[in-house]
Amino acid sequence: MVNLENPYMLSGTKIQDGSCKMLVTTVGMRTQWGKLMATLSEGGDDETPLQVKLNGVATIIGKIGLAFAVVTFAVLVQGLFSHKWHEGSHWSWNGDNALELLEYFAVAVTIVVVAVPEGLPLAVTLSLAFAMKKMMNDKALVRHLAACETMGSATTICSDKTGTLTTNHMTVVKSCICMNIKELGQSEKASSLFSEIPDSTVKLLLQSIFNNTGGEVVTSKDGKLEILGTPTESALLEFALSLANGVVLELPEGGLRAHTKGASEIVLAACNKVINSKGEVVALDEASLNHLKVTIDQFASEALRTLCLAYMDLENGFSPDNPMPVSGYTCIAIVGIKDPVRPGVKESVAVCRSAGITVRMVTGDNINTAKAIARECGILTDDGIAIEGPDFREKKQDELFELIPKIQVMARSSPLDKHTLVKHLRTTFGEVVAVTGDGTNDAPALHEADIGLAMGIAGTEVAKESADVIILDDNFSTIVTVAKWGRSVYMNIQKFVQFQLTVNVVALIVNFSSACLTGSAPLTAVQLLWVNMIMDTLGALALATEPPKDELMKRSPVGRKGNFISNVMWRNILGQSVYQFMIIWYLQAKGKDMFNLEGPNSDLVLNTLIFNAFVFCQAFNEISSREMEQINVFKGILDNYVFVAVLGSTIIFQIIIVEFLGTFANTTPLTLSQWLVTVFIGFLGMPIAAVLKMIPV
Structure with a gap:
């Protein structure tokens, strides 16, 4: 509003009615418009919270896998040379020894392939793409894939008032x-x-x-x-x-x-x-x-x-x-x-509060209107603060640091006030910030935020270009839906990593310990590659497409500093790994007696039994991984046709590999009783997983 106290107009504004004379005082980057545009070029290339965490996880797993591969190869080669040395006083070398050495090298390379989580980017991309498609049906257009999961880590939402919390209809x-x-x-x-x-x-x-x-x-x-x-x-x-x-x-x-x-x-x-x-x-x-x-x-x-x-x-x-x-x-x-509050906004704000997400209103309206609407929405509470933009600007840095966590309403705010608030929340307090806006003036804050949400109906093109997600119905309730999908993406990737790490731990320790103690690896390169395909490609397809559940919004947000691999995941990973490792070692030690295996073919049959039991352990563990804390893992399983198709394909291909690809996969056909026993061994992992979930962490 232009008046005697504030006789300035911003470039690009329009006069609603009347006439006036204007004196241009500044141009270019010195104008308020220029300053706003300058903020759009700042930053913007930061990795999302999940990307930072996944990079750390992938690096650690890769290093551990490489170390295990080197040690395993060294132990196997040392065993080969020791054996050759004891055959006679003279060193002898032939083509069979070279092939054996090459096989050891292949096993070591396969261990690296199994350990390195190359399926992780696939799982992330699949989960994000699946969420992106589903969110479109919920009136949210995702412009950047990473925004899907970022919203799941959001700890605060800085929301506009008009058109978002209210109907924008007087x-x-x-x-x-x-x-x-x-x-x-x-x-x-x-x-x-x-x-x-x-x-x-x-x-x-x-x-x-x-x-x-x-x-x-x-x-x-x-x-x-x-x-x-x-x-x-x-x-x-x-x-x-x-x-x-x-x-x-x-x-x-x-x-x-x-x-x-x-x-x-x-x-x-x-x-x-x-x-x-x-x-x-x-x-x-x-x-x-x-x-x-x-x-x-x-x-x-x-x-x-x-x-x-x-x-x-x-x-x-x-x-x-x-x-x-x-x-x-x-x-x-x-x-x-x-301007009435939109239907469902109060309930959505309550959902955010129960989910540990702080909602802050940032508006250009006067403070009385803003406070009344904020109270009606449930944003402004007794322990919160409502402040005006001019007062916010005058605060010193130490005063701001004390004030910002308590701010629930900022009225009469300028675009740079909103930008400053968002910047401090992100950098100083480590919050994962989502910002909503519809005007060109909101572009700097949308750009600065971890995730920018622009309004699709009332939003300007500049706001939409600066945003990560466009809310097609301009409704705050849709923003909560985006947060729920974001949490689902984060949870699905955690499920996949839990499933993958279990396979990694067992495969690495089994091959390493077997190489150290017996001089051979029970799982061949082809078998390890098939297991790798189960846990990477097929596992990503199965676990990355789980739909969100309402229970997700009853948990606290992970935020920027939370551990990606939680204590719950470690409990499930270690418990399941111990069971699988003990089973495989028992089969190695007592398998021949258990199945009455005799003759020259007994080693091949035993290794096939170990391979088959190991694969079915992963198949049933994949079902258990659908829920990291809930015991009932079958709830809604038939609704996820991708999961059912992946699980069915895994079992069918396993039958083909064991029964028909013996020469290629180093397997031999099994009897019906042997099939039933190995399947039962895999199934036992499910009740063990249920018992593990009862252990508090």
Whole structure:
């Protein structure tokens, strides 16, 4: 608003009406617009919280896998040379020894391949792409894939007010007509006034609204009524349309009638008469005046924009020599107008609060309106602070650091205020910040945030270009849906890593310990590569496409500094690894006696049994990994057709490898009883996983 105290206009703004002269004081990057554009080039290339954590996990796993591979290869080669040395005093070397050495090298390389989580990027991409597609159905257009998971780590949301928390549609919600206060807002309630107000007052009210307006009611091509004009004019016209369809001003007795409307205190001060409950024009006595003033104060305390409608019959006509009088009006009504809170916003804010996400309102509106809306939404609490932008700007750095965590509402904020708040929340306090906005002025904050959410309906192109996600319905409830999908992505990737690390730990330790103790590895290179495909490609497909659950929004956010591999994951990984390792070692030690294996083919059959049991351990562990804490892992499994298809394909290909690819995979066909035993060994991992989940961490 340009006035004597603030006589500056920003470049790019438009004049709504009137005329003026303008003096250009600054141009280019020195203007406020230039400063805003400069902030858009700052930063923006930071890795997401999940990317940082996954890079660390992948690096550690890769180093451990490489170390195990080198040691395993060294032990196997040392065993080969020791064996050759003891064969005789003279060193001998032939082609079979070279092939054996090459096989050891292949085993070592395969251990590295199994250990290095090359399927991790695939799992992440699949999960993000799946979430992106599903979020489109929930009115959220994802522009950057990484934004899906970033929202799951969000610890605070800096939300705009108009259009996001509110409907961006001004509406008459309260009125005082014929000295009676009525709650309004919905058409069916407003139409009920028609029977409660005297006909004479209804006519006056409609005359006042439809004739004293800069708005217009038109009929669109599809036959619907559309209201054109400012938000305030539109609110009054919509209110009038809910009372009746229209009005024609004609005074039967002749003469002119003047209508006025405006700020309640000013217009009421120009009135000396009022319409009472019977529809009669009476003098505005002290009691009636006080009643109307109390009504105005009540409306204002509820953050309503109040307007007073009044009229006067001009007995002496109207001309330049006889201007409109400034007093002597009759008060028709006082109305309270507001931009109502969107349905479901209060519940969505409550969901955010239960999920550990702090919602902050940052708006350009005055502080009283902002506080009222924030309280209605559940954003402003007793221990929170509401502050104005000019006060925020004047604070020193140490004062800001103490103040920012308590700020729940910032009113009369400039674009740079919002940018500063977001920057401090991210860098100083380590928060993962999501920002909503619709205007060009919001672009710096959207760009600075970990995830920017632009409004699809009211948003400008600059805001959308600076954002990571576009909210197609401009609704805060959709933002909560985005957060839920983000948490689902994060959780799915954790499930996949838990499943993958279990396979890694068992495969590495089994091959390493077997090489050290027996001089051979029970799992060949081809078998390890098949296991690697199960845990990487197929595991990613199965676990990365799990849909979100409402329980996700009852947990605290992971944030920027939280551990990716949680204590719950370590419990499941280590418990399942110990079981699988013990089973494989028992089969190695007692397998021949257990299955009565004899003859020259017994070693091949035993290794096939170990391989088959190991694969089925992973198949059933994949089912257990659907839930990291819940015991019932079958809930909703049939709804995820990808998971069922992957699990079915794994079992079918395992049968083919064992029964028909013996030469290639170093396997031999098994009997029905041997199949049943190995499948049962794999199945035992599920009740063990359920028992593990009962152990508190």
